[in-house]
Amino acid sequence: MSRRNAFWFWVFVGPFALGLALFTYVPLLWSVALSFFDAHNTVTPTHFVGLHNYTAMLRDDAFLDSLRTFLVFTAFIVPATYVFSLSLALMVNRLRRARAFFRSVFFLPAACSYVVAALVWKMSLFNGVRFGLANTVLGWFGGDPVAWLSTTDPPWYWLVIVTVRLWLQAGFYMILFLAGLQRIDPVLYEAAAVDGARPGWTVLRHITLPQLRATSVAVVLLLVINAFQAFDEFYNLLSDARGYPPYARPPLVYLYYTALGQGQNLGLGSAGAVILALVIAVVTVGQARWLRLGRTDTDG
Amino acid sequence: MTSINRRTLLAAGVGAGLLTACGSNTGRGDGGGSGPRLSQWYHQYGETGAEQAVERYAGAYKKAHISVQWRPGNYDQQTAAALLTGSGPDVFEVNGPTLDQIQAGQVVDLTELLDGVKDDFNPAVLTPKTYDGKIWAIPQVIDTQLLYYRKSLLKDAGVEPPATLDALVDAARKLTDSKTKGLFLGNDGGAGVLGGTPLYAAGLQLVTDDGKVGFDDPAAARTLGKLHQLYADKSLLLGAPADWSDPSAFLQGLTAMQWSGLWALPQVRKELGDDFGVLPFPRDGAHGRPSVPVGAYGAAVSARGGHRQAAKEYVKWLWVERTDYQEDFALSYGFHIPARISLAKRAAKLRSGAAADAVRFTTEYGYAQPLLWTPAAQTAYQDALSRIIKSGAGPESELRAVVRKVSDELDRVKKKP
Numbered sequence: 277m278s279r280r281n282a283f284w285f286w287v288f289v290g291p292f293a294l295g296l297a298l299f300t301y302v303p304l305l306w307s308v309a310l311s312f313f314d315a316h317n318t319v320t321p322t323h324f325v326g327l328h329n330y331t332a333m334l335r336d337d338a339f340l341d342s343l344r345t346f347l348v349f350t351a352f353i354v355p356a357t358y359v360f361s362l363s364l365a366l367m368v369n370r371l372r373r374a375r376a377f378f379r380s381v382f383f384l385p386a387a388c389s390y391v392v393a394a395l396v397w398k399m400s401l402f403n404g405v406r407f408g409l410a411n412t413v414l415g416w417f418g419g420d421p422v423a424w425l426s427t428t429d430p431p432w433y434w435l436v437i438v439t440v441r442l443w444l445q446a447g448f449y450m451i452l453f454l455a456g457l458q459r460i461d462p463v464l465y466e467a468a469a470v471d472g473a474r475p476g477w478t479v480l481r482h483i484t485l486p487q488l489r490a491t492s493v494a495v496v497l498l499l500v501i502n503a504f505q506a507f508d509e510f511y512n513l514l515s516d517a518r519g520y521p522p523y524a525r526p527p528l529v530y531l532y533y534t535a536l537g538q539g540q541n542l543g544l545g546s547a548g549a550v551i552l553a554l555v556i557a558v559v560t561v562g563q564a565r566w567l568r569l570g571r572t573d574t575d576g
Numbered sequence: 577m578t579s580i581n582r583r584t585l586l587a588a589g590v591g592a593g594l595l596t597a598c599g600s601n602t603g604r605g606d607g608g609g610s611g612p613r614l615s616q617w618y619h620q621y622g623e624t625g626a627e628q629a630v631e632r633y634a635g636a637y638k639k640a641h642i643s644v645q646w647r648p649g650n651y652d653q654q655t656a657a658a659l660l661t662g663s664g665p666d667v668f669e670v671n672g673p674t675l676d677q678i679q680a681g682q683v684v685d686l687t688e689l690l691d692g693v694k695d696d697f698n699p700a701v702l703t704p705k706t707y708d709g710k711i712w713a714i715p716q717v718i719d720t721q722l723l724y725y726r727k728s729l730l731k732d733a734g735v736e737p738p739a740t741l742d743a744l745v746d747a748a749r750k751l752t753d754s755k756t757k758g759l760f761l762g763n764d765g766g767a768g769v770l771g772g773t774p775l776y777a778a779g780l781q782l783v784t785d786d787g788k789v790g791f792d793d794p795a796a797a798r799t800l801g802k803l804h805q806l807y808a809d810k811s812l813l814l815g816a817p818a819d820w821s822d823p824s825a826f827l828q829g830l831t832a833m834q835w836s837g838l839w840a841l842p843q844v845r846k847e848l849g850d851d852f853g854v855l856p857f858p859r860d861g862a863h864g865r866p867s868v869p870v871g872a873y874g875a876a877v878s879a880r881g882g883h884r885q886a887a888k889e890y891v892k893w894l895w896v897e898r899t900d901y902q903e904d905f906a907l908s909y910g911f912h913i914p915a916r917i918s919l920a921k922r923a924a925k926l927r928s929g930a931a932a933d934a935v936r937f938t939t940e941y942g943y944a945q946p947l948l949w950t951p952a953a954q955t956a957y958q959d960a961l962s963r964i965i966k967s968g969a970g971p972e973s974e975l976r977a978v979v980r981k982v983s984d985e986l987d988r989v990k991k992k993p
Contacts, residue, residue, distance in 0.1 A: 316676050316679075316680060317656075317659070317660070317676050317677055317679075317680035317682055318660065318680055319660055337977070338955065338956070338959060399817050402815075403815050403816065403817045404763070404813075404814045404815015404816065405813075405815060405816055405817065405825075405830055406755070408815070408817075421815075422815075423763075423814030423815035424815060425763065425815055426763050426764060426765060426814035426815050426966070427814070427966075428966045428967050429966075429967065516762070516763070516764070516768055516819050517768075517819075517821070518762075518768030518769055518771075518958070519768050519954075519955065519958055521764055521767065521959075521962050521966075522959035522962050522963060523962075523966075523967075533951075533955065536653055536656070536657055537650075537652075537653050537656070537951065538652050538653065538656055538672075538674055538951040539676075539950075539951040539952055539955070540656050540660075540674075540676060540677070540951075541676075541952070
């Protein structure tokens with residue numbers, strides 16, 4: 277790289293690199309350091325406690341519960357969104373008219389804030405009184421009102437959490453699948469038809485899904501990462517000024533209360549964040565290996 | 577004479593803009609004083625006029641410029657985070673401070689501000705702001721929670737205002753029909769708002785005066801088990817659009833009884849006239865007594881502020897000397913009991929009807945969350961309460977785990993200097 281090019285490289289990249297270092301890597305390293313200290317109400321600790329925060333966090337039932345909650349949520353929301361957004365994409369792709377209209381309609385919720393959507397779901401669609409939308413519909417069929425977010429047996433709150441996330445994110449993944457579908461060579465479908473493959477499940481299984489493999493890998497990875505980061509809708513659906521119920525509490529919410537809430541235990545919160553990062557790394561790497569990410573079909 | 581060209585005009589405009597920006601003060605409610613510039617934070621009160629009132633108080637202070645910030649959202653979390661930095665408030669409202677904040681040296685000792693008037697502050701709210709013999713915040717107003725009940729609905733159902741927890745469970749069941757639930761304790765079934773109230777109603781405490789767990793007793797499990805009975809009977813209103821702190825569910829006839837704050841009283845009285853009453857949380861068991869939780873936002877001074885002495889002087893002026901402002905703040909906008917006993921006694925609005933009952937209950941049965949009750953202890957207890965109420969978890973085993981956790985927390989905070 278010439279000196280002139282190097283100069284312009286740093287002019288354009290430098291500020292972003294500096295911002296990244298200052299606001300991401302330094303806090304990250306600081307947080308890892310804090311996790312080995314007793315850091316109540318301070319970010320400049322002096323009392324080294326070794327692995328105490330880690331052992332305390334791993335013995336904390338509330339944190340372990342939150343990890344289980346998040347695993348259940350991920351195990352459910354990832355396949356649900358995958359199937360739903362792929363179905364939408366297949367449907368929109370087959371349309372001969374108004375395809376752009378329906379593409380926009382299904383994509384629009386992606387532009388909505390998670391906070392706003394969660395509040396609409398909580399206060400209008402799924403409130404627990406008889407005039408909530410869902411309960412009104414139930415009433416038409418003679419059903420009693422259901423306290424959707426307050427009932428743990430059965431755990432109706434999951435229906436609220438999952439539907440709001442599906443509504444918000446399915447359109448975005450539909451666009452990714454649509455892009456993938458439009459890259460499939462029509463010749464493949466014609467050849468399949470000549471060979472006697474009937475349109476429908478057979479073509480989907482033997483032509484469409486294999487051709488969408490790269491898109492699917494990207495979609496699943498993004499979905500898993502997004503599920504790990506779940507916070508907004510959980511927090512806005514289930515918290516109140518007094519706190520948060522122990523069920524359906526994702527780890528980020530718990531760490532928020534531990535480190536940034538009144539607890540202000542930044543050492544313990546940092547240890548939890550490191551543990552969570554390790555869990556995410558293990559799950560992501562495991563999933564990438566399972567999906568054979570980065571391998572070609574000839575790699576064996 | 578040199579003509580002014582467009583470039584000169586533009587440069588002058590930009591320069592003037594910059595100078596204006598440097599000199600401007602975007603804070604609200606600036607005091608008219610000539611001293612240092614102090615930042616004062618309040619959490620967002622819902623009552624109309626409260627924000628303008630505190631700006632007016634700040635504007636009347638002449639020894640410093642007071643910039644009032646009215647902060648919506650998770651105020652306690654905001655202040656807790658701001659206290660870690662130098663850019664936080666100088667003076668701030670605090671629903672505490674917590675023991676950890678005091679022990680970490682985040683707030684300034686304000687003991688001297690109450691010299692000569694300490695006895696006039698209600699001990700129920702001053703005690704939790706006192707640690708190691710020093711006072712760490714000046715109580716502003718007393719807030720309390722009560723059981724609101726609709727007289728006509730109880731009369732129609734042949735139900736007396738409940739004086740015991742068993743009577744409350746029974747009344748809630750009888751008052752429940754297809755349109756109205758018997759009782760609203762919040763959308764989480766009461767786990768969040770009730771806190772230690774049922775334990776005090778059973779004659780127990782969260783933390784004893786000598787710093788031990790106050791509910792390691794079979795009576796605690798028995799009492800908390802009755803809260804699950806309310807849930808199991810389907811007597812509780814759940815999933816209301818507005819939560820317990822808002823009287824809407826009570827006013828809309830969604831529930832016959834609601835646990836809510838004293839602040840809701842003017843609105844309830846306006847809507848229902850005399851068709852309501854207030855009660856303490858009813859007693860349970862032979863050693864029980866009614867219980868009423870009280871709390872107080874206090875004015876504290878950040879230890880990281882640049883003008884700590886000026887901030888202390890301002891707090892003394894506003895929350896110790898200006899009793900007219902204190903009375904105005906407590907009773908002209910929302911509905912709170914003044915923290916000063918002398919002010920509470922002479923307040924006309926607190927002398928009759930449900931308001932007078934509320935003051936009496938607060939005086940006779942009020943308890944405040946002890947300073948040794950840490951946020952970690954609170955989370956453990958609240959989680960257990962949620963599992964007992966909603967999932968029917970065994971109160972004994974849940975409480976055993978909480979007792980262990982709270983003991984650990986008490987040991988931790990006692991070790992600190």
